[in-house]
Amino acid sequence: MNLDPRSVPYRIFDNGFRIVAATVFWGFASSGDGMDVRSLLLFFVAVLGIAIGWQIAYVRRYEYRVTADTFDIRSGVISRREREIPFERIQNVDIAQNVVQRALGIAEVRLETAGGNATEATLRYVSRREASRLQELISDRKRSDASPEGSREETGDVLFELDQRELGILGVTSANFRLLGLILVGLSFVGSPVAAREISPRVGLFLLLGPAFAAVGLVILWIASGVQAVFRYYGFRLTRHGEELRYERGLLQQYTGTIPLSKIQTLMIRENVLARAAGYGSLVIETAGYSPGQGGSDVESAVPIAERDRVLELARSIENVGDIPFARPPRRARVRYVARYTIVVGVITAILGAIHLWTDELPYWYLGSGLWLLVPIAAHLKWAHLGYYVDEDYVVTRSGFWTRRTTVVPIYRVQTVLDSQTVFQRRRDLGTLVVDTATSGGFWGGDAVALDVDVETARTLRERIHDRFQEAVRERQDRLFRERERESEHGRESPVNG
Amino acid sequence: MSDGGDDRTESGRERGSAGVAVERERRRVDPSEYTTDRRSLSPRVQINWAVRTTVTAVVVGLIATFALRAFDLDPRIGGVLTAVLVLLGFVWVVLHYRIWVYQIQDDAIYLERGVLTHVRTLVPYVRIQHVDTSRGPVERTLGLSTLVVYTAGSRGADVSIPGLTPEEASDLQQRVKQLAIEAEGDDAL
Numbered sequence: 001m002n003l004d005p006r007s008v009p010y011r012i013f014d015n016g017f018r019i020v021a022a023t024v025f026w027g028f029a030s031s032g033d034g035m036d037v038r039s040l041l042l043f044f045v046a047v048l049g050i051a052i053g054w055q056i057a058y059v060r061r062y063e064y065r066v067t068a069d070t071f072d073i074r075s076g077v078i079s080r081r082e083r084e085i086p087f088e089r090i091q092n093v094d095i096a097q098n099v100v101q102r103a104l105g106i107a108e109v110r111l112e113t114a115g116g117n118a119t120e121a122t123l124r125y126v127s128r129r130e131a132s133r134l135q136e137l138i139s140d141r142k143r144s145d146a147s148p149e150g151s152r153e154e155t156g157d158v159l160f161e162l163d164q165r166e167l168g169i170l171g172v173t174s175a176n177f178r179l180l181g182l183i184l185v186g187l188s189f190v191g192s193p194v195a196a197r198e199i200s201p202r203v204g205l206f207l208l209l210g211p212a213f214a215a216v217g218l219v220i221l222w223i224a225s226g227v228q229a230v231f232r233y234y235g236f237r238l239t240r241h242g243e244e245l246r247y248e249r250g251l252l253q254q255y256t257g258t259i260p261l262s263k264i265q266t267l268m269i270r271e272n273v274l275a276r277a278a279g280y281g282s283l284v285i286e287t288a289g290y291s292p293g294q295g296g297s298d299v300e301s302a303v304p305i306a307e308r309d310r311v312l313e314l315a316r317s318i319e320n321v322g323d324i325p326f327a328r329p330p331r332r333a334r335v336r337y338v339a340r341y342t343i344v345v346g347v348i349t350a351i352l353g354a355i356h357l358w359t360d361e362l363p364y365w366y367l368g369s370g371l372w373l374l375v376p377i378a379a380h381l382k383w384a385h386l387g388y389y390v391d392e393d394y395v396v397t398r399s400g401f402w403t404r405r406t407t408v409v410p411i412y413r414v415q416t417v418l419d420s421q422t423v424f425q426r427r428r429d430l431g432t433l434v435v436d437t438a439t440s441g442g443f444w445g446g447d448a449v450a451l452d453v454d455v456e457t458a459r460t461l462r463e464r465i466h467d468r469f470q471e472a473v474r475e476r477q478d479r480l481f482r483e484r485e486r487e488s489e490h491g492r493e494s495p496v497n498g
Numbered sequence: 499m500s501d502g503g504d505d506r507t508e509s510g511r512e513r514g515s516a517g518v519a520v521e522r523e524r525r526r527v528d529p530s531e532y533t534t535d536r537r538s539l540s541p542r543v544q545i546n547w548a549v550r551t552t553v554t555a556v557v558v559g560l561i562a563t564f565a566l567r568a569f570d571l572d573p574r575i576g577g578v579l580t581a582v583l584v585l586l587g588f589v590w591v592v593l594h595y596r597i598w599v600y601q602i603q604d605d606a607i608y609l610e611r612g613v614l615t616h617v618r619t620l621v622p623y624v625r626i627q628h629v630d631t632s633r634g635p636v637e638r639t640l641g642l643s644t645l646v647v648y649t650a651g652s653r654g655a656d657v658s659i660p661g662l663t664p665e666e667a668s669d670l671q672q673r674v675k676q677l678a679i680e681a682e683g684d685d686a687l
Contacts (some may be wrong), residue, residue, distance in 0.1 A: 073577060112652070133558060177520060288650065307583050345656050413626075414622075415622075415625045415649045415650060415651030416619055416621045416622070416625065416649055416651050416657065417618055417619070417620045418618060418619040418620065419617070419618050420612070420615050420617040420618070421615065421616045421617075422614060422615045422616075423615075426616070436649075436651040438649075438650035438651055459618070462618065462620060464603075466606060466620045466622065469622060470605050470622065472626075473622070473681075477682075
């Protein structure tokens, strides 16, 4: 099958800026002997012609085919590429549509596998109906591989639907507080005295200008991130189709994606300060090497916002982790944070002092040390939000005050287990336990990290998780083996990796 | 979760025979043939690391010297800084060597390393995707080799054992390969 012919105009439009840029560049390059409008126009038409020809050739030469167990793609105008992707290896099928694409009725289809961070195949573009058909078809093929009986549910159960109220709460609570806090501190400290003197050297009232700027900046950023979140998650719906979760969302850029239940590596519950205060949280589902809808470093939520109980309930319907009685790190960890933050305050004060020495600004630089009053509170808050829990089937860890992240790792998804101790931790007999999983990693990663637990506890937990993991693998193998045996007795094909 | 029909309804006899078969399949090779005791690296790896830290120290020292000159300060401080860094590098190398321990256990590779941050890692064989040996130019002149073990984890490439003789490296590669085949996990990705 081929791409939709309507993708030709869109692709040209998409490359339009490049054509314009080439023309402008050529115009500048030849401007030495006077701008010649006619030759410029000619050049533009020539480039446009080449672009149109190329895009038509690209679209015509792009073929895809659905065989019994692979998805084949043949593409390339000059150098040809053939790619076969086994259905069972396809993890996610995502469909994206922006406003222009919606007007044209075309959509982009992305096929993701576990290998690497890059998308395995991208169809740019097919018709909207064809995109849905492919999504349906691929999940069908996968299903028939996994369970021969194949329960065919066409509509799927709705697990979660974002209503207007929740969308509003999402907008309000989706500010990035770490960034905002930083801007606030920076502006009110450096900004105020300088700005005050610039405007009026006499009026002391202008000393408040810095904090005022910061407050305005804060509100603007808050609104911007809120609006962005609302646009992004408008009309969010999470449904379950057999062995797959499917979600759709977006106001301008519409997005549909799938999450295969059998490929889920970790679950993460995220609650930032505001959401936590309102009793809300979000759920992130990570699959191997890829988390759904991930564009760049952005991690997308499987449930963007819901009441905390609801989030936990949804998480439990995916991974049946029971109650989570978190254990906290020992109290001496808190002392460690006091020490750490004291150093930070010291450094900030020193920097302010240095600025004073060099520029004569900031006569009250030593007031920076007053920040120390916040240190015990900050240390306590950091400590209070840490926690870990290990049982027979799950490792759960929690950390973060601004955004609290609770990571649930099923033990049989463990890749490696390690415990580490920095120089500073060694002084207080503390250690960090890291349970690595096959998620995409990234800055926040899907790894479960138990920070600053007692070093002996970290070591025993490492051993315990490892032993339990080996048991879990054996249980899984036994079950697969028995299943295979039963299958062969019935004269059926062996199942592939449930 | 997705793991289809649970077979608790099966008759006891059937389950018993399947269990025996599973057991037989699992114990084809005795893993203890492949395990090792706790081993440290070849002492020559210290030369390799020392080369690296010295090069880094010299580069940092040069940058510092130019920076000092730009600020009209005595550039000789840069020389002192370089010397200190080189010395610190040597101390680090010796400590790093003393701390490094690896062991091929019967169900996982165990690694212990790190001076400033001490790390102990367990890599289950079931999770191993492939095993490489690699030799950089300095390693080649010193007759050393590095074993790199890949898992699907996000910290996959972290698992490598440097400072092995080529024979040791290929021997370890064989052992790990056998144990990984033996473990034959479904990939669970």
